[in-house]
Amino acid sequence: MNPYIEGMQALAPELVLTALALIVLVADLLTKGKDSRRMGYLTLAGLAVVGGMLALRLGEPSQTYFGMVIVDSFGTFFKLFTVAAVAVVCVFILSDKNERKNGIGEYYFLLLGASVGIFFMVSTNHLLLLVLGLELLSLASYALAGFHKGQRKSAEAAMKYVVFGGLSAGIMVYGISLLYGMTGTLDLAEMATLAGDSIPTGLVPQLYLSAMPVGVAMVMILAGFAYKMSVVPFHFWTPDVYEGSPTPVTTFLAVASKAAGVAALLRFVGALFPVDGVDEIIMWYGDRFGMLIAVLAAVTMTLGNLSALRQQSLKRMLAYSSIAHAGYILIGVATRTSEGFDAAMYYMTAYYFMNLGAFGVLLYFESALGSDRIEDMRGFGWKSPLISIAMVAFLVSLTGLPPTIGFYGKYLLFKVGVAEGLGWLVIVAALNSVVSLFYYFSVAKSLFLKESNDERPALSQPLFAGLLTAIGVLTIFFGLFPDSIQELVEMCSLLGS
Amino acid sequence: MANLLFYLMGLGAVIGSLLVVTSKNPITSVLSLLGTFFCLATIYLLAGFQFLAAAQILVYGGAIMVLFLFVVMLLNLGHPEEGSGLEFMNKRRMPFAFAASAMLIVLTFAGVLGQGSAPGAVELAHMATIGDLAGLMFGSFLLPFEAASILLMGAAVAVIVLAKRERTQAVER
Amino acid sequence: MSVPTEHLVILAGILFSIGVAGFCLRRNLIVMLMSVELMLNAANLTFLAGSRAHSAGGEPMLEGAVFAIFVIVVAAVEASVGLALVIALYRRQQTVSVDSLNQLGDA
Numbered sequence: 001m002n003p004y005i006e007g008m009q010a011l012a013p014e015l016v017l018t019a020l021a022l023i024v025l026v027a028d029l030l031t032k033g034k035d036s037r038r039m040g041y042l043t044l045a046g047l048a049v050v051g052g053m054l055a056l057r058l059g060e061p062s063q064t065y066f067g068m069v070i071v072d073s074f075g076t077f078f079k080l081f082t083v084a085a086v087a088v089v090c091v092f093i094l095s096d097k098n099e100r101k102n103g104i105g106e107y108y109f110l111l112l113g114a115s116v117g118i119f120f121m122v123s124t125n126h127l128l129l130l131v132l133g134l135e136l137l138s139l140a141s142y143a144l145a146g147f148h149k150g151q152r153k154s155a156e157a158a159m160k161y162v163v164f165g166g167l168s169a170g171i172m173v174y175g176i177s178l179l180y181g182m183t184g185t186l187d188l189a190e191m192a193t194l195a196g197d198s199i200p201t202g203l204v205p206q207l208y209l210s211a212m213p214v215g216v217a218m219v220m221i222l223a224g225f226a227y228k229m230s231v232v233p234f235h236f237w238t239p240d241v242y243e244g245s246p247t248p249v250t251t252f253l254a255v256a257s258k259a260a261g262v263a264a265l266l267r268f269v270g271a272l273f274p275v276d277g278v279d280e281i282i283m284w285y286g287d288r289f290g291m292l293i294a295v296l297a298a299v300t301m302t303l304g305n306l307s308a309l310r311q312q313s314l315k316r317m318l319a320y321s322s323i324a325h326a327g328y329i330l331i332g333v334a335t336r337t338s339e340g341f342d343a344a345m346y347y348m349t350a351y352y353f354m355n356l357g358a359f360g361v362l363l364y365f366e367s368a369l370g371s372d373r374i375e376d377m378r379g380f381g382w383k384s385p386l387i388s389i390a391m392v393a394f395l396v397s398l399t400g401l402p403p404t405i406g407f408y409g410k411y412l413l414f415k416v417g418v419a420e421g422l423g424w425l426v427i428v429a430a431l432n433s434v435v436s437l438f439y440y441f442s443v444a445k446s447l448f449l450k451e452s453n454d455e456r457p458a459l460s461q462p463l464f465a466g467l468l469t470a471i472g473v474l475t476i477f478f479g480l481f482p483d484s485i486q487e488l489v490e491m492c493s494l495l496g497s
Numbered sequence: 498m499a500n501l502l503f504y505l506m507g508l509g510a511v512i513g514s515l516l517v518v519t520s521k522n523p524i525t526s527v528l529s530l531l532g533t534f535f536c537l538a539t540i541y542l543l544a545g546f547q548f549l550a551a552a553q554i555l556v557y558g559g560a561i562m563v564l565f566l567f568v569v570m571l572l573n574l575g576h577p578e579e580g581s582g583l584e585f586m587n588k589r590r591m592p593f594a595f596a597a598s599a600m601l602i603v604l605t606f607a608g609v610l611g612q613g614s615a616p617g618a619v620e621l622a623h624m625a626t627i628g629d630l631a632g633l634m635f636g637s638f639l640l641p642f643e644a645a646s647i648l649l650m651g652a653a654v655a656v657i658v659l660a661k662r663e664r665t666q667a668v669e670r
Numbered sequence: 671m672s673v674p675t676e677h678l679v680i681l682a683g684i685l686f687s688i689g690v691a692g693f694c695l696r697r698n699l700i701v702m703l704m705s706v707e708l709m710l711n712a713a714n715l716t717f718l719a720g721s722r723a724h725s726a727g728g729e730p731m732l733e734g735a736v737f738a739i740f741v742i743v744v745a746a747v748e749a750s751v752g753l754a755l756v757i758a759l760y761r762r763q764q765t766v767s768v769d770s771l772n773q774l775g776d777a
Contacts, residue, residue, distance in 0.1 A: 066640045106658050113651040128737050132644040135744050142751050143655035149758050156771045162752045170709030174686050177713040180734050181720030213608035240774035499671035507681045514685055514708050518692035526701050543671040544722050546735055556742050561749050568753045572760045586695045594694030598687035605683025609676045633736050645743050652747040660754040
């Protein structure tokens with residue numbers, strides 16, 4: 001068969017998603033933006049189709065198309081993840097009081113465009129496609145963060161995001177150019193295996209020649225991933241952008257965008273520096289690279305948790321908590337083993353449930369109270385018990401206590417960390433979890449242990465409340481029965497078992 | 498002769514970029530950046546990349562820099578920034594900025610010189626023409642090409658979303 | 671031109687460092703965006719140097735040159751979105767200084 005036709009078939013989910021984005025854009029124009037709710041339902045229907053197509057592909061063997069797109073279960077896992085996250089974000093938009101007046105078609109177009117970017121990012125070993133996907137995601141995120149540009153905070157969030165995004169893109173592209181100059185290829189898999197010719201190319205001969213230039217290039221490329229995952233020292237933007245953006249967008253940034261960064265980083269490390277590398281020098285260098293990631297993990301989680309302690313606003317607190325969680329996930333990356341990667345993927349799934357839930361409850365509070373300050377939520381638990389109990393489940397899971405999904409995720413990470421000789425990092429992470437208990441608990445305390453002085457009635461939004469409760473139930477369910485997700489993760493494992 | 502031109506243009510690019518960073522008037526910055534891009538375009542041409550040189554002048558010089566110039570003029574910023582001395586600089590970050598760029602320059606020199614058997618002087622067999630690049634772009638790089646088209650369309654929508662007046666404001670009026 | 675590749679790479683390194691310095695030093699958001707353009711240009715120069723070095727005396731390896739074209743696209747996108755936001759910011763606050771971004775932050 002014609003390789004192009006074959007490639008198009010393999011890329012069907014991406015194509016459908018792009019087509020959906022265009023349909024939403026044009027349909028919104030044709031209806032003159034009057035009925036934005038219908039655009040939301042259209043988007044949800046389209047996402048369901050894409051999700052179905054992806055689910056059917058789980059477990060298929062890995063194949064490469066156009067010489068740069070890898071269609072494998074690892075990519076499909078993160079694509080499904082993205083589709084589900086975007087669908088939940090759409091429901092958030094549909095139920096958000098603030099969004100009703102300006103939740104127009106471009107909102108959905110930008111979300112879908114960002115998803116296309118993520119799709120490219122998570123399914124390639126080719127640095128050019130990685131940069132383009134990353135840039136598409138960034139660009140759509142800038143516009144989403146500034147969507148309520150009438151509000152000063154939203155405009156400021158977008159501006160900060162663009163400025164730091166430009167910096168990290170510049171650094172990353174420069175790093176890639178150095179790496180290309182040394183190895184003569186843009187494909188990570190090829191780079192790792194290329195043997196020396198007359199001109200020494202490939203990673204191995206370059207490392208024998210002199211490890212430093214490669215190291216500089218690697219650190220610079222890492223900056224791009226660190227920016228997307230909000231890892232120190234590229235975390236500056238996170239609290240401000242999360243606070244200033246509309247809450248559904250914050251949810252998207254915290255869940256889908258971060259997951260894309262994690263997936264791309266896993267592919268990068270997995271292709272270049274797996275722990276059982278072919279060459280001695282790759283392993284030597286990989287050890288140092290892993291150590292760098294481990295140190296970044298320790299700094300990131302400590303800084304995130306200590307800063308979260310001081311926050312009055314639930315939104316900023318969750319922003320710092322998401323920085324801390326990026327640190328936890330890096331434990332799995334730092335091991336550079338198949339088990340470590342699986343643990344990171346499992347934790348990402350846990351992160352998905354608990355953060356979608358927590359940001360959803362935040363949105364609910366904002367609609368009901370018009371504030372995201374923790375002390376304004378006093379006694380709210382007695383007014384909306386169902387949502388508040390779900391929130392407690394998310395908080396317990398974020399802290400990493402049983403019987404929730406977050407506990408099992410952390411358990412896996414700690415186990416693999418200890419097994420791979422990163423005991424000190426696991427101790428830092430455990431201490432951090434204790435610290436995080438304080439600020440997560442303060443929210444729960446505010447919800448239930450204090451009297452309310454607010455007379456306003458609770459909101460009645462059955463669809464939204466039902467969704468949040470369902471996520472809460474799943475958070476506990478998968479904590480009690482972790483096997484199904486465990487199996488899924490093992491099926492989609494990047495490095496094979 | 499060509500070598501001399503390269504070093505001249507390199508010097509021009511460095512001076513131009515220094516002017517971008519240090520000049521108080523945004524117009525001067527924009528025009529120095531334009532000069533830097535022209536110097537770089539010449540270097541691309543000398544290095545044998547015809548099409549890149551043309552794209553550099555057409556897209557960078559003709560479109561991106563004009564956009565910058567347009568915004569500076571539109572917002573009426575074509576005058577030196579207020580404040581005396583170095584107030585237009587961020588003093589707090591000055592040590593960091595110098596440390597970072599000094600480190601980068603040292604790393605570049607050390608990295609390049611550390612590459613023991615680097616290829617040294619090279620010459621392309623022939624100029625990299627549009628044809629060569631097009632063969633690659635519409636061959637093995639077809640998918641990134643399409644991805645770039647999605648990127649540009651997304652950018653168009655994003656810019657409209659960000660720069661237009663708010664709909665709610667129009668309704669209130 | 672028979673300039674060694676090292677010199678091209680060193681020139682790119684210097685331009686990149688100036689870009690980083692400018693980004694850190696300046697308060698004017700437009701100049702900060704221009705510094706990013708400078709950094710992306712340094713990357714382009716390195717790509718071309720790499721492309722040239724790898725195609726010396728053999729099959730041309732033009733991946734780097736193609737990447738450079740895409741970097742121009744990325745630069746255009748970054749610049750246009752950044753400038754759109756600068757205009758939105760100016761409309762509201764009559765300034766393009768990074769100091770005006772003070773609404774968000776730890777209290």
